[in-house]
Amino acid sequence: xxxxxxxxxxxxxxTLLGVWIVIFVLxxxxxxxxxxxxxxxxxxxxxxxxxxxxxxxxxxxxKQFFRYLGETVTFNWGDSRATRQPIATMIHDGLGPSxxxxxxxxxVTTVFSVLMGLLVAYFRGRWIDRIVxxxxxxxxxVPMLAFILFGQYFLAYKMGLFPIHGFDPAWPExxxxxxxxALIWVVVSLGYNVRFYRTALVEEVGQDYIRTARAKGLGELxxxxxxxxxxxxxxxxxxxxxxxxxxxxxSFLLESFFGIPGIxxxxxxxxxxxxxxVIRAMTTLVAMLFxxxxxxxxxxxxxxxxxxxxx
Amino acid sequence: xxxxxxxxxWADAWLRLWRxxxxxxxxxxxxxxxxxxxxxxxxxxxPWKEVVGGSYQPPSGDSLATxxxxxxxxxxxxxxxxxxxxxxxxxxLVSSLISVPIGVVLGAVAGYFxxxxxxxxxxxxxxxxxxxxxxxxxxxxxxxGKGIFSIYIALGVTAWVSLAxxxxxxxxxxxxxxxxxxxxxxxxxxxxxxxxxxxxxxxHFVIIHLSIQFxxxxxxxxxxxxxxxxxxxxxxxxxxxxxxxxxxARGVWWQLAGATFGMFFVVLAFxxxxxxxxxxxxxxxx
Numbered sequence: 116x117x118x119x120x121x122x123x124x125x126x127x128x129x130t131l132l133g134v135w136i137v138i139f140v141l142x143x144x145x146x147x148x149x150x151x152x153x154x155x156x157x158x159x160x161x162x163x164x165x166x167x168x169x170x171x172x173x174x175x176x177x178k179q180f181f182r183y184l185g186e187t188v189t190f191n192w193g194d195s196r197a198t199r200q201p202i203a204t205m206i207h208d209g210l211g212p213s214x215x216x217x218x219x220x221x222x223v224t225t226v227f228s229v230l231m232g233l234l235v236a237y238f239r240g241r242w243i244d245r246i247v248x249x250x251x252x253x254x255x256x257v258p259m260l261a262f263i264l265f266g267q268y269f270l271a272y273k274m275g276l277f278p279i280h281g282f283d284p285a286w287p288e289x290x291x292x293x294x295x296x297a298l299i300w301v302v303v304s305l306g307y308n309v310r311f312y313r314t315a316l317v318e319e320v321g322q323d324y325i326r327t328a329r330a331k332g333l334g335e336l337x338x339x340x341x342x343x344x345x346x347x348x349x350x351x352x353x354x355x356x357x358x359x360x361x362x363x364x365x366s367f368l369l370e371s372f373f374g375i376p377g378i379x380x381x382x383x384x385x386x387x388x389x390x391x392x393v394i395r396a397m398t399t400l401v402a403m404l405f406x407x408x409x410x411x412x413x414x415x416x417x418x419x420x421x422x423x424x425x426x
Numbered sequence: 427x428x429x430x431x432x433x434x435x436w437a438d439a440w441l442r443l444w445r446x447x448x449x450x451x452x453x454x455x456x457x458x459x460x461x462x463x464x465x466x467x468x469x470x471x472x473p474w475k476e477v478v479g480g481s482y483q484p485p486s487g488d489s490l491a492t493x494x495x496x497x498x499x500x501x502x503x504x505x506x507x508x509x510x511x512x513x514x515x516x517x518x519l520v521s522s523l524i525s526v527p528i529g530v531v532l533g534a535v536a537g538y539f540x541x542x543x544x545x546x547x548x549x550x551x552x553x554x555x556x557x558x559x560x561x562x563x564x565x566x567x568x569x570x571g572k573g574i575f576s577i578y579i580a581l582g583v584t585a586w587v588s589l590a591x592x593x594x595x596x597x598x599x600x601x602x603x604x605x606x607x608x609x610x611x612x613x614x615x616x617x618x619x620x621x622x623x624x625x626x627x628x629x630h631f632v633i634i635h636l637s638i639q640f641x642x643x644x645x646x647x648x649x650x651x652x653x654x655x656x657x658x659x660x661x662x663x664x665x666x667x668x669x670x671x672x673x674x675a676r677g678v679w680w681q682l683a684g685a686t687f688g689m690f691f692v693v694l695a696f697x698x699x700x701x702x703x704x705x706x707x708x709x710x711x712x
Contacts, residue, residue, distance in 0.1 A: 133553030138565070146569035252701075256694035258648055260667045261686040268674045361558065368649070372671075386568060386653055398565045402557040409556070 116417065123413050127406055134402045135187065139180050142395045148172055149391045153196055166196070170392060183395075187403075192396040197388035202396045205381055212282055213365030213377030216293045220300035221362055225355055228305055232312025232351075237339055239317050247309065254306030259299075263372050266299050280374045296369040308354070315350040319343045349419055353412055360408030364401050435630065435707070442706040449702030455695035463515035466508050474505040474661055482678050495680035497669065506661035507684040513662040514692065517577055517647040518640035524582025525639065526632060529589030530625075536590070537597025538620050547594065551587045559584060563646055567655040574657045577650055581643050589635045596628040630707035637700035641693050648689060663689050 146152060150166045167173040170193065171182050186192045192202035235244045271279040277295035319325065320343055328338045365379035374380070378397070385393035443449050465471045477500040478492060485495040485503075494503035536547035554562070566580035600606060601624065609623045644663075650656040651664025663685040670682035 129549055130552050130556055133549055134556050137553055137557070141565060141569055152569070152571075252697050253694065256690050256697055258645065258663075258667070258686060258689050258693075260648065260652060260664075261682065261690075264667070264670060264674055264682050268679070272675070364558065364561070367560070367653075382564070383653065386564065386655065389568075394565060394568055398557060398561050401561050405558055406556050 119417060120414055123410055127410055130406055131403070134406065135184060135399070138395065138399050138402065139183050142391070142398075143172075143179055143183070144176065153389050153391045155389060169193075186396075187399050190400075193392060195385070195390055195393045197385070197390040197393070202393055205393070206378065206396070206400065209365070209376060209378040209381045210363065211284070211377075212289075212375050213363060213370065213379060215289050216296055216300070216369065216375055216377065217362040217365055219290070219293070220297040221358065223297070224301045224304045224308060227301070228308035229312055229351060231305075231309045232316060233344070235309070236313050236316035236320070236343070236347075239313075239320070244313075248313070251306040251310040254302070255310075259303050259368060262299050262303055263368060266295055267372060271295055280372075282373075282375045292373070293375070296366070296373045296375065300366060300369060311354055312347075312351055315354075316343055316347040319347040322346075349416070352415065352419060356412045356415055357408060359411075360401075360404040363404055439630070439703075439706040443702060446702050446706070448698055449706075452695035452699040452702070455691055456699065459511055459692045459695075460515060462508055463512040466512040467516075471508060474501055474509045476501065476505075478502045478505075482673070482676070485680050494684040495678075497681055498673075503666075503681050503684045506666060506681075507663070507688040509661045510663040510666060510685060510688055511692070513574065513657055513660070514644045514647060514689070515640075517574070517581065518643040520578040521581035521585060521643045522636055522639050524578065525585040526589065526636070528583075529586035529635070530593055530632060532586070533590035533593025534597055534620055534625065537594035538601055538616070538624070540598075544594070547590065551590055554584065555587050560646075560649070563650060564653065564655065567650050572655055572658050574662075577647055577656050580650070581639075581646055585639050585642065588638075589632065592631045592635070593628060596631065597624060600624045600627060634700065634703050634707060637696050637703055641696035641700065644689065644693060644696075648685075 143149060148167075149170070150163050150172050151158065153166060154162055171179055174182070190203055194200065195202050195205060198205065231247065235247045238244050267279060271277045277298075278292050282292050283289055325338060325342055328342050329335075333341075363378065365375070365377035367379040367383055369375070370377045370380035371383040382394065382397050384390075385397070443453075462471070478489075479496045479500050479502075481496065481498055481500050483492060483496040483500070486492050490504060492502065492504075494507060497503055497506065532547045532550070536544040557565075562584055563580045566583065567576045570576035570579060597620075601619075606619055606623055609619050614623065647656060647662065648664035648667065651662045652668045654668070656662065657665055666681050666685040670678070670685070673679075673681060
């Protein structure tokens with residue numbers, strides 16, 4: 116087990132290095148001198164010189180890369196050009212609001228869609244299964260933006276059921292403001308998740324060992340609970356764990372629409388301000404979290420399915 | 427020889443698809459969208475720049491142009507929706523033209539040659555897939571500058587990953603099979619074995635990938651354009667939804683409705699067709 120964890124840890128090193136290289140090349144090489152992206156039409160020679168000196172864009176590429184690596188490893192990305200705040204502080208302040216929205220929304224989605232998945236997988240092929248699958252596909256086809264705009268307009272503005280906009284950092288009150296965005300999150304993600312869990316379970320039903328279990332006289336419900344569920348849990352668990360690092364990212368669209376000052380909202384504001392260092396830092400941070408999440412999934416796998424360790 | 431010839435994979439798949447009414451309906455929807463997109467590209471339909479009525483005129487059945495109402499400048503929302511179809515389909519098509527060759531070539535050489543070639547390709551796609559897709563798309567579109575061209579590139583250079591992964595896996599399986607070994611025995615070189623022998627047997631994964639990529643591309647275009655990173659100076663569904671953000675408070679809902687409907691049917695069709703294609707072409711899942 117320990118050796119496996121160490122090997123997995125070592126395996127992430129090339130990936131991590133790759134991510135840093137890709138992000139650096141993308142932002143600092145392909146895009147040319149980032150100073151021009153940041154300043155746009157307002158560039159004056161003094162401003163250009165100022166920005167270049169602050170962020171080190173006048174240095175040789177290799178030096179810039181090591182500066183970026185240093186910043187990334189210490190989580191100290193310097194100041195945002197638009198807000199003049201340290202980027203690390205912005206991310207730190209954004210985490211709370213983002214997680215306030217995403218954690219409850221994620222928990223509700225997961226519990227609800229796993230239960231739904233179990234239900235329709237058990238009744239596979241019957242009318243309830245068909246209705247749910249059709250509903251899922253239809254739900255997956257409606258753009259998220261439409262859900263957001265209709266929800267905000269009808270449920271919040273017309274009917275006054277929810278606050279339209281804003282965020283209150285006080286403790287119980289903050290959940291009041293995330294009710295509608297969280298509801299939209301759940302509705303949007305339900306389609307994909309229910310279908311995914313259903314497919315994972317139904318695929319398990321077709322396996323040979325299930326036929327054996329039936330052949331030895333086990334009833335449908337025991338087969339389902341004892342065999343299908345246990346093995347179907349592997350892909351289900353992966354799908355759940357893989358989403359956890361993404362929760363930190365918040366939701367770009369929901370946060371921007373509902374004025375929640377989270378990571379997603381900050382990123383969108385940074386795009387609108389052409390705030391280059393912020394976008395680069397966000398991309399790097401999210402990618403690193405994603406790699407950490409993958410690592411956690413791999414390790415978790417070994418706990419659920421001991422065969423994995425042999426590979 | 428002609429007696430008792432089994433149907434080929436493709437004929438068999440087509441037959442199964444033909445029997446699937448829902449899949450055929452989806453295919454019709456996609457063909458219809460493509461035709462509309464082509465006609466709009468040729469400039470024969472939907473002159474969206476023309477003023478057809480007053481500002482923010484609600485939908486009315488008087489004429490096709492005012493069917494979905496008008497926007498701030500009195501332009502037809504219906505025509506704008508049709509123009510959006512053109513943008514959406516072109517994003518799906520062009521990004522596929524970029525990503526499919528990359529995905530097939532890299533997946534094929536990685537799976538076929540193995541060793542260090544495989545290591546490099548796997549490293550490349552593991553790296554790319556470690557950056558969450560939406561963040562990578564935003565980053566690429568942001569760096570390349572606004573415009574539809576950036577969207578093509580951003581989607582094209584990210585979407586090959588899933589295809590390459592599948593093709594690589596299939597090549598690893600197929601390269602050891604008897605027919606490939608036999609081809610080698612008959613003197614077929616590497617290139618011939620890859621292109622003439624293995625590729626036709628795994629090509630159906632490209633078709634499945636296409637239906638998924640079109641859908642993903644259409645969705646991504648809407649989000650990127652909405653964020654202001656995409657299409658500029660012409661209507662797309664994302665731009666229309668962006669406009670609708672401010673219009674809704676004034677009770678103007680039809681621009682949002684137009685873009686949503688336009689997008690809904692084609693994404694639904696790709697969703698359904700993608701599933702049907704997987705069932706029809708992948709004999710494992712029956």
